[in-house]
Amino acid sequence: MKSSQAGQTLGKRLLRILGNAGGYLLGLAILGVLGVLGSETVRTMPDHAIVLVDTQAHVYHGIPNADVCGDESMSLMTAREARDLGYEPCPRCREDGLFAGRTCSAIRALAEDYLRFPRGRERWNDDGTWNW
Numbered sequence: 001m002k003s004s005q006a007g008q009t010l011g012k013r014l015l016r017i018l019g020n021a022g023g024y025l026l027g028l029a030i031l032g033v034l035g036v037l038g039s040e041t042v043r044t045m046p047d048h049a050i051v052l053v054d055t056q057a058h059v060y061h062g063i064p065n066a067d068v069c070g071d072e073s074m075s076l077m078t079a080r081e082a083r084d085l086g087y088e089p090c091p092r093c094r095e096d097g098l099f100a101g102r103t104c105s106a107i108r109a110l111a112e113d114y115l116r117f118p119r120g121r122e123r124w125n126d127d128g129t130w131n132w
């Protein structure tokens with residue numbers, strides 16, 4: 001009799017602890033999701049962006065740096081073509097931030113990508129030219 005009462009009390013206590021832990025974990029999960037959705041995300045350069053390709057150095061440059069990185073021997077292609085051909089982003093252009101798009105919250109990025117939410121001003125136009 002006594003031991004079953006003790007068992008019930010222990011069981012109730014365990015349930016209470018688990019219930020609290022469940023609520024705590026749920027709260028943490030909600031905070032985590034909100035944190036991820038509210039975090040800042042940087043849009044990456046789209047595949048259709050036009051880049052300047054240096055076949056000698058095997059890198060591609062951002063168009064705004066054409067006067068410092070480029071010369072007449074280089075050719076234009078889309079970022080996707082350049083990446084598919086194994087070209088690497090130019091370290092200087094990358095350092096200058098040329099391959100990073102605008103920054104927005106993760107939830108906005110999701111809304112733009114999947115809900116056709118109106119986009120902010122992009123750094124690249126639909127035809128791949130640069131908006132700088």
Ligand SMILES: [Zn+2]
Nearest residue numbers: 061069090093
């Ligand atoms: Zn460059």
